[in-house]
Amino acid sequence: MAEQIEFDQAHQTLHEITQALENGRFVHVRRQLQDMEPEDIAILLEASPRKAREVLWQLTDPEDYGEILDELSEDIKDALVSKMAPEKLAEATEGMDTDDVAYVLRSLPNTLSKEVLAQMDAPDRLRVETALSYPEDSAGGLMNTDVTTIRSDVIIDVVLRYLRMKGDLPDVTDSLYVIDEHSKLIGHLPLTVLLTSQPDVLVSDVMDDADDAISVDTTDSDVASLFERRNWVSAPVVDHSYTLVGRITIDDVVDVIREDAEHSMMSMAGMDDDEDTFAPVIKSARKRSVWLGANVLAALAAASVSNMFEDTLQAMASIAVLMTIVPSMGGVAGNQTVALVIRGLALGHIGESNKKELLYKEAAIGLLNGILWAVLIGVIVMIWKDNLTLGAILSAAMLTNLFVAGIAGVLIPVLMKKINIDPALAGGMALTTVTDVVGLFAFLGLATFFIA
Amino acid sequence: MAEQIEFDQAHQTLHEITQALENGRFVHVRRQLQDMEPEDIAILLEASPRKAREVLWQLTDPEDYGEILDELSEDIKDALVSKMAPEKLAEATEGMDTDDVAYVLRSLPNTLSKEVLAQMDAPDRLRVETALSYPEDSAGGLMNTDVTTIRSDVIIDVVLRYLRMKGDLPDVTDSLYVIDEHSKLIGHLPLTVLLTSQPDVLVSDVMDDADDAISVDTTDSDVASLFERRNWVSAPVVDHSYTLVGRITIDDVVDVIREDAEHSMMSMAGMDDDEDTFAPVIKSARKRSVWLGANVLAALAAASVSNMFEDTLQAMASIAVLMTIVPSMGGVAGNQTVALVIRGLALGHIGESNKKELLYKEAAIGLLNGILWAVLIGVIVMIWKDNLTLGAILSAAMLTNLFVAGIAGVLIPVLMKKINIDPALAGGMALTTVTDVVGLFAFLGLATFFIA
Numbered sequence: 001m002a003e004q005i006e007f008d009q010a011h012q013t014l015h016e017i018t019q020a021l022e023n024g025r026f027v028h029v030r031r032q033l034q035d036m037e038p039e040d041i042a043i044l045l046e047a048s049p050r051k052a053r054e055v056l057w058q059l060t061d062p063e064d065y066g067e068i069l070d071e072l073s074e075d076i077k078d079a080l081v082s083k084m085a086p087e088k089l090a091e092a093t094e095g096m097d098t099d100d101v102a103y104v105l106r107s108l109p110n111t112l113s114k115e116v117l118a119q120m121d122a123p124d125r126l127r128v129e130t131a132l133s134y135p136e137d138s139a140g141g142l143m144n145t146d147v148t149t150i151r152s153d154v155i156i157d158v159v160l161r162y163l164r165m166k167g168d169l170p171d172v173t174d175s176l177y178v179i180d181e182h183s184k185l186i187g188h189l190p191l192t193v194l195l196t197s198q199p200d201v202l203v204s205d206v207m208d209d210a211d212d213a214i215s216v217d218t219t220d221s222d223v224a225s226l227f228e229r230r231n232w233v234s235a236p237v238v239d240h241s242y243t244l245v246g247r248i249t250i251d252d253v254v255d256v257i258r259e260d261a262e263h264s265m266m267s268m269a270g271m272d273d274d275e276d277t278f279a280p281v282i283k284s285a286r287k288r289s290v291w292l293g294a295n296v297l298a299a300l301a302a303a304s305v306s307n308m309f310e311d312t313l314q315a316m317a318s319i320a321v322l323m324t325i326v327p328s329m330g331g332v333a334g335n336q337t338v339a340l341v342i343r344g345l346a347l348g349h350i351g352e353s354n355k356k357e358l359l360y361k362e363a364a365i366g367l368l369n370g371i372l373w374a375v376l377i378g379v380i381v382m383i384w385k386d387n388l389t390l391g392a393i394l395s396a397a398m399l400t401n402l403f404v405a406g407i408a409g410v411l412i413p414v415l416m417k418k419i420n421i422d423p424a425l426a427g428g429m430a431l432t433t434v435t436d437v438v439g440l441f442a443f444l445g446l447a448t449f450f451i452a
Numbered sequence: 453m454a455e456q457i458e459f460d461q462a463h464q465t466l467h468e469i470t471q472a473l474e475n476g477r478f479v480h481v482r483r484q485l486q487d488m489e490p491e492d493i494a495i496l497l498e499a500s501p502r503k504a505r506e507v508l509w510q511l512t513d514p515e516d517y518g519e520i521l522d523e524l525s526e527d528i529k530d531a532l533v534s535k536m537a538p539e540k541l542a543e544a545t546e547g548m549d550t551d552d553v554a555y556v557l558r559s560l561p562n563t564l565s566k567e568v569l570a571q572m573d574a575p576d577r578l579r580v581e582t583a584l585s586y587p588e589d590s591a592g593g594l595m596n597t598d599v600t601t602i603r604s605d606v607i608i609d610v611v612l613r614y615l616r617m618k619g620d621l622p623d624v625t626d627s628l629y630v631i632d633e634h635s636k637l638i639g640h641l642p643l644t645v646l647l648t649s650q651p652d653v654l655v656s657d658v659m660d661d662a663d664d665a666i667s668v669d670t671t672d673s674d675v676a677s678l679f680e681r682r683n684w685v686s687a688p689v690v691d692h693s694y695t696l697v698g699r700i701t702i703d704d705v706v707d708v709i710r711e712d713a714e715h716s717m718m719s720m721a722g723m724d725d726d727e728d729t730f731a732p733v734i735k736s737a738r739k740r741s742v743w744l745g746a747n748v749l750a751a752l753a754a755a756s757v758s759n760m761f762e763d764t765l766q767a768m769a770s771i772a773v774l775m776t777i778v779p780s781m782g783g784v785a786g787n788q789t790v791a792l793v794i795r796g797l798a799l800g801h802i803g804e805s806n807k808k809e810l811l812y813k814e815a816a817i818g819l820l821n822g823i824l825w826a827v828l829i830g831v832i833v834m835i836w837k838d839n840l841t842l843g844a845i846l847s848a849a850m851l852t853n854l855f856v857a858g859i860a861g862v863l864i865p866v867l868m869k870k871i872n873i874d875p876a877l878a879g880g881m882a883l884t885t886v887t888d889v890v891g892l893f894a895f896l897g898l899a900t901f902f903i904a
Contacts, residue, residue: 037682163647164648278813285816292785303774306776313765320769336743344729358730364737
């Protein structure tokens with residue numbers, strides 16, 4: 001079973017090729033690359049250290065360049081493309097879908113992308129320029145122009161003969177689009193319907209209507225959500241006058257879904273989702289230090305709170321020992337809520353009508369878990385430090401902080417979304433700052449009042 | 453443009469329906485639900501507070517139950533299904549795909565699922581029982597049995613006439629499967645090829661070979677990865693003797709991709725990815741407290757490190773004020789690395805052959821950012837606390853901790869993966885424990901040596 005063993009083999013192949021490269025057996029590697037699918041070469045490149053990557057790229061058949069570039073993540077693609085001559089690049093784009101060519105060109109410096117366009121033949125250039133005229137993250141930027149259209153007043157047999165004459169249909173074609181004399185979309189004919197209808201029936205009698213066309217300026221995330229809910233394989237794209245301008249296919253939508261999901265996961269840790277696993281050290285360090293810089297401010301904010309209570313800390317060192325527990329628990333509890341809310345916002349489950357309900361629910365969970373851990377940790381500390389007051393103070397601060405964490409965990413991402421800040425990116429750090437400050441204030445404040 | 457305004461309307465609809473429910477206008481709501489697509493009703497249910505959900509479910513046309521259940525997340529589905537009679541459930545399964553029925557039945561108590569099976573007619577029951585015999589997260593659990601098969605020794609025209617006689621093809625059919633007399637898969641005929649071939653050509657002359665069949669015990673994540681890389685719309689599933697047993701379609705694969713991605717994001721925050729946004733408070737609180745309990749241990753570990761240096765803290769309160777900065781920065785930097793490694797492991801970019809390279813790279817980034825922030829924060833603290841030694845100590849501890857964070861950020865998820873612990877779930881907390889302990893040790897240890 002070819003596919004079954006493939007996964008165990010992938011890293012075996014990588015290992016072999018890496019060794020062959022180290023031993024300078026370039027002819028061997030070139031032959032191995034020729035036997036591989038472009039998508040697998042893409043994975044090999046992603047998994048290779050940078051130096052090996054460049055050698056592998058040189059050894060790859062330029063005919064595969066287009067399809068491979070398509071599959072690579074942005075940073076790696078940029079690095080490889082930046083070293084190619086415009087003619088080579090133009091050549092590589094020949095086997096690619098329009099939207100994918102546009103995607104590659106967008107990442108090039110302006111002068112280089114113009115040169116590449118100049119090297120392409122006229123119809124291809126026009127198609128790519130059209131795609132480039134739409135925002136990258138819109139239906140227009142995602143669509144292909146390779147639509148197959150038919151008229152509604154012909155019979156099925158005519159359509160069948162037309163397709164046979166055409167001799168070839170674009171990949172992932174599951175429907176033919178039905179347009180009127182002004183190129184306006186009036187319906188679509190699924191291939192399954194075409195194949196199961198009688199030859200003498202009119203297209204207009206069996207076609208589906210054009211209700212579910214996507215507008216050219218729908219955002220790519222909304223397009224993805226539509227495909228997911230409707231189980232579409234492809235969908236027509238229309239402009240504001242309902243003229244058919246292209247179609248979007250599920251393979252490009254899957255990339256959007258994957259990227260959106262990766263974006264949430266990576267940004268919550270303060271990472272760029274384009275980051276190459278084997279990026280140059282200096283580049284990565286610079287990118288990541290922005291986020292560390294934000295955290296320095298958060299950490300200094302927490303330190304200035306403790307600083308206000310320096311006398312209390314001086315009076316009793318046990319307070320210093322215990323003061324990290326409450327902020328830590330608040331941060332973890334609050335980030336649970338933040339993750340839930342970020343997912344809910346992304347899936348469209350949270351909006352004006354239900355956010356109050358959510359706030360009450362998370363506050364109640366905060367209170368409940370607050371009581372549980374306040375009691376448990378309070379007792380542990382009372383025994384450990386043999387100090388009833390200290391345990392009680394820690395309990396009270398814990399309860400307060402987990403309650404605040406639940407509320408802040410809902411409010412912070414919802415408010416950020418409202419003022420167009422990405423909650424996946426900034427939500428976690430803002431939350432942690434709040435729970436650090438509140439946790440320290442509560443614990444050290446109470447300690448100052450009752451102990452110091 | 454129907455789809456364009458749909459997103460703005462979704463919450464408008466939710467708001468209206470919630471109000472209509474509150475006013476007891478049930479007939480109105482029932483009528484509105486009848487006009488909605490099952491997938492949109494599913495989103496409405498997900499976004500509704502629990503009480504409203506049950507009323508909405510009662511008002512929904514039972515004919516839509518199957519398709520709606522299909523789209524709901526596990527916890528919500530379980531809650532709704534647990535209140536339905538077996539006959540009703542059996543009825544609801546009639547409109548569903550085999551794999552989806554199996555998916556619903558799996559989540560039911562054993563006795564209930566047997567009752568539902570008993571209510572189904574024989575061929576359906578057999579299909580579902582077959583699906584249930586495969587693990588849920590395997591190709592067998594993901595596949596449908598609605599394959600359309602043809603023989604290789606007939607001409608295209610015969611196939612076309614056969615399909616017209618059949619009158620109907622399953623959703624998301626993009627290929628017919630070609631089998632021999634023993635039901636073994638020997639190839640597949642894409643509909644696009646069928647439509648563009650001459651009527652008198654033999655199937656065997658135009659079909660694609662059967663190389664890319666999926667084995668029935670491939671894991672669902674591997675299936676998803678194959679679909680993504682090969683841009684498939686559907687793929688045949690075969691058993692160990694290459695007998696065709698079903699097919700997997702992209703719509704089910706998209707669900708796997710979404711779930712895998714959500715799993716990483718939610719587990720990194722210590723959340724169950726099945727968690728309903730409006731789950732009952734007690735249930736949520738209990739689920740989340742497990743994670744908080746793990747964090748208590750981590751926080752107490754950090755506190756016991758500080759406890760060892762109680763004398764130092766007693767000697768100088770400024771040390772207590774500053775001691776949270778180094779662990780905080782280490783945690784953030786280390787979690788950046790952990791996120792990168794978790795993604796790399798999930799995408800198959802990291803393995804035996806390149807993990808050393810990755811370790812060196814992340815250690816180098818840790819060192820570089822360690823130097824940057826050591827110098828900056830060292831200077832800030834020197835000025836703030838007017839204490840050269842304290843600043844120098846903080847710098848040294850910061851450098852150590854960020855370097856350790858880079859190394860631990862690679863080692864922890866890679867080792868967890870090796871011993872089959874989910875790194876997305878446990879990686880972040882393990883990392884934070886390491887950076888807390890190392891950060892506190894480094895800072896308080898140096899302070900004890902040089903100051904106290």
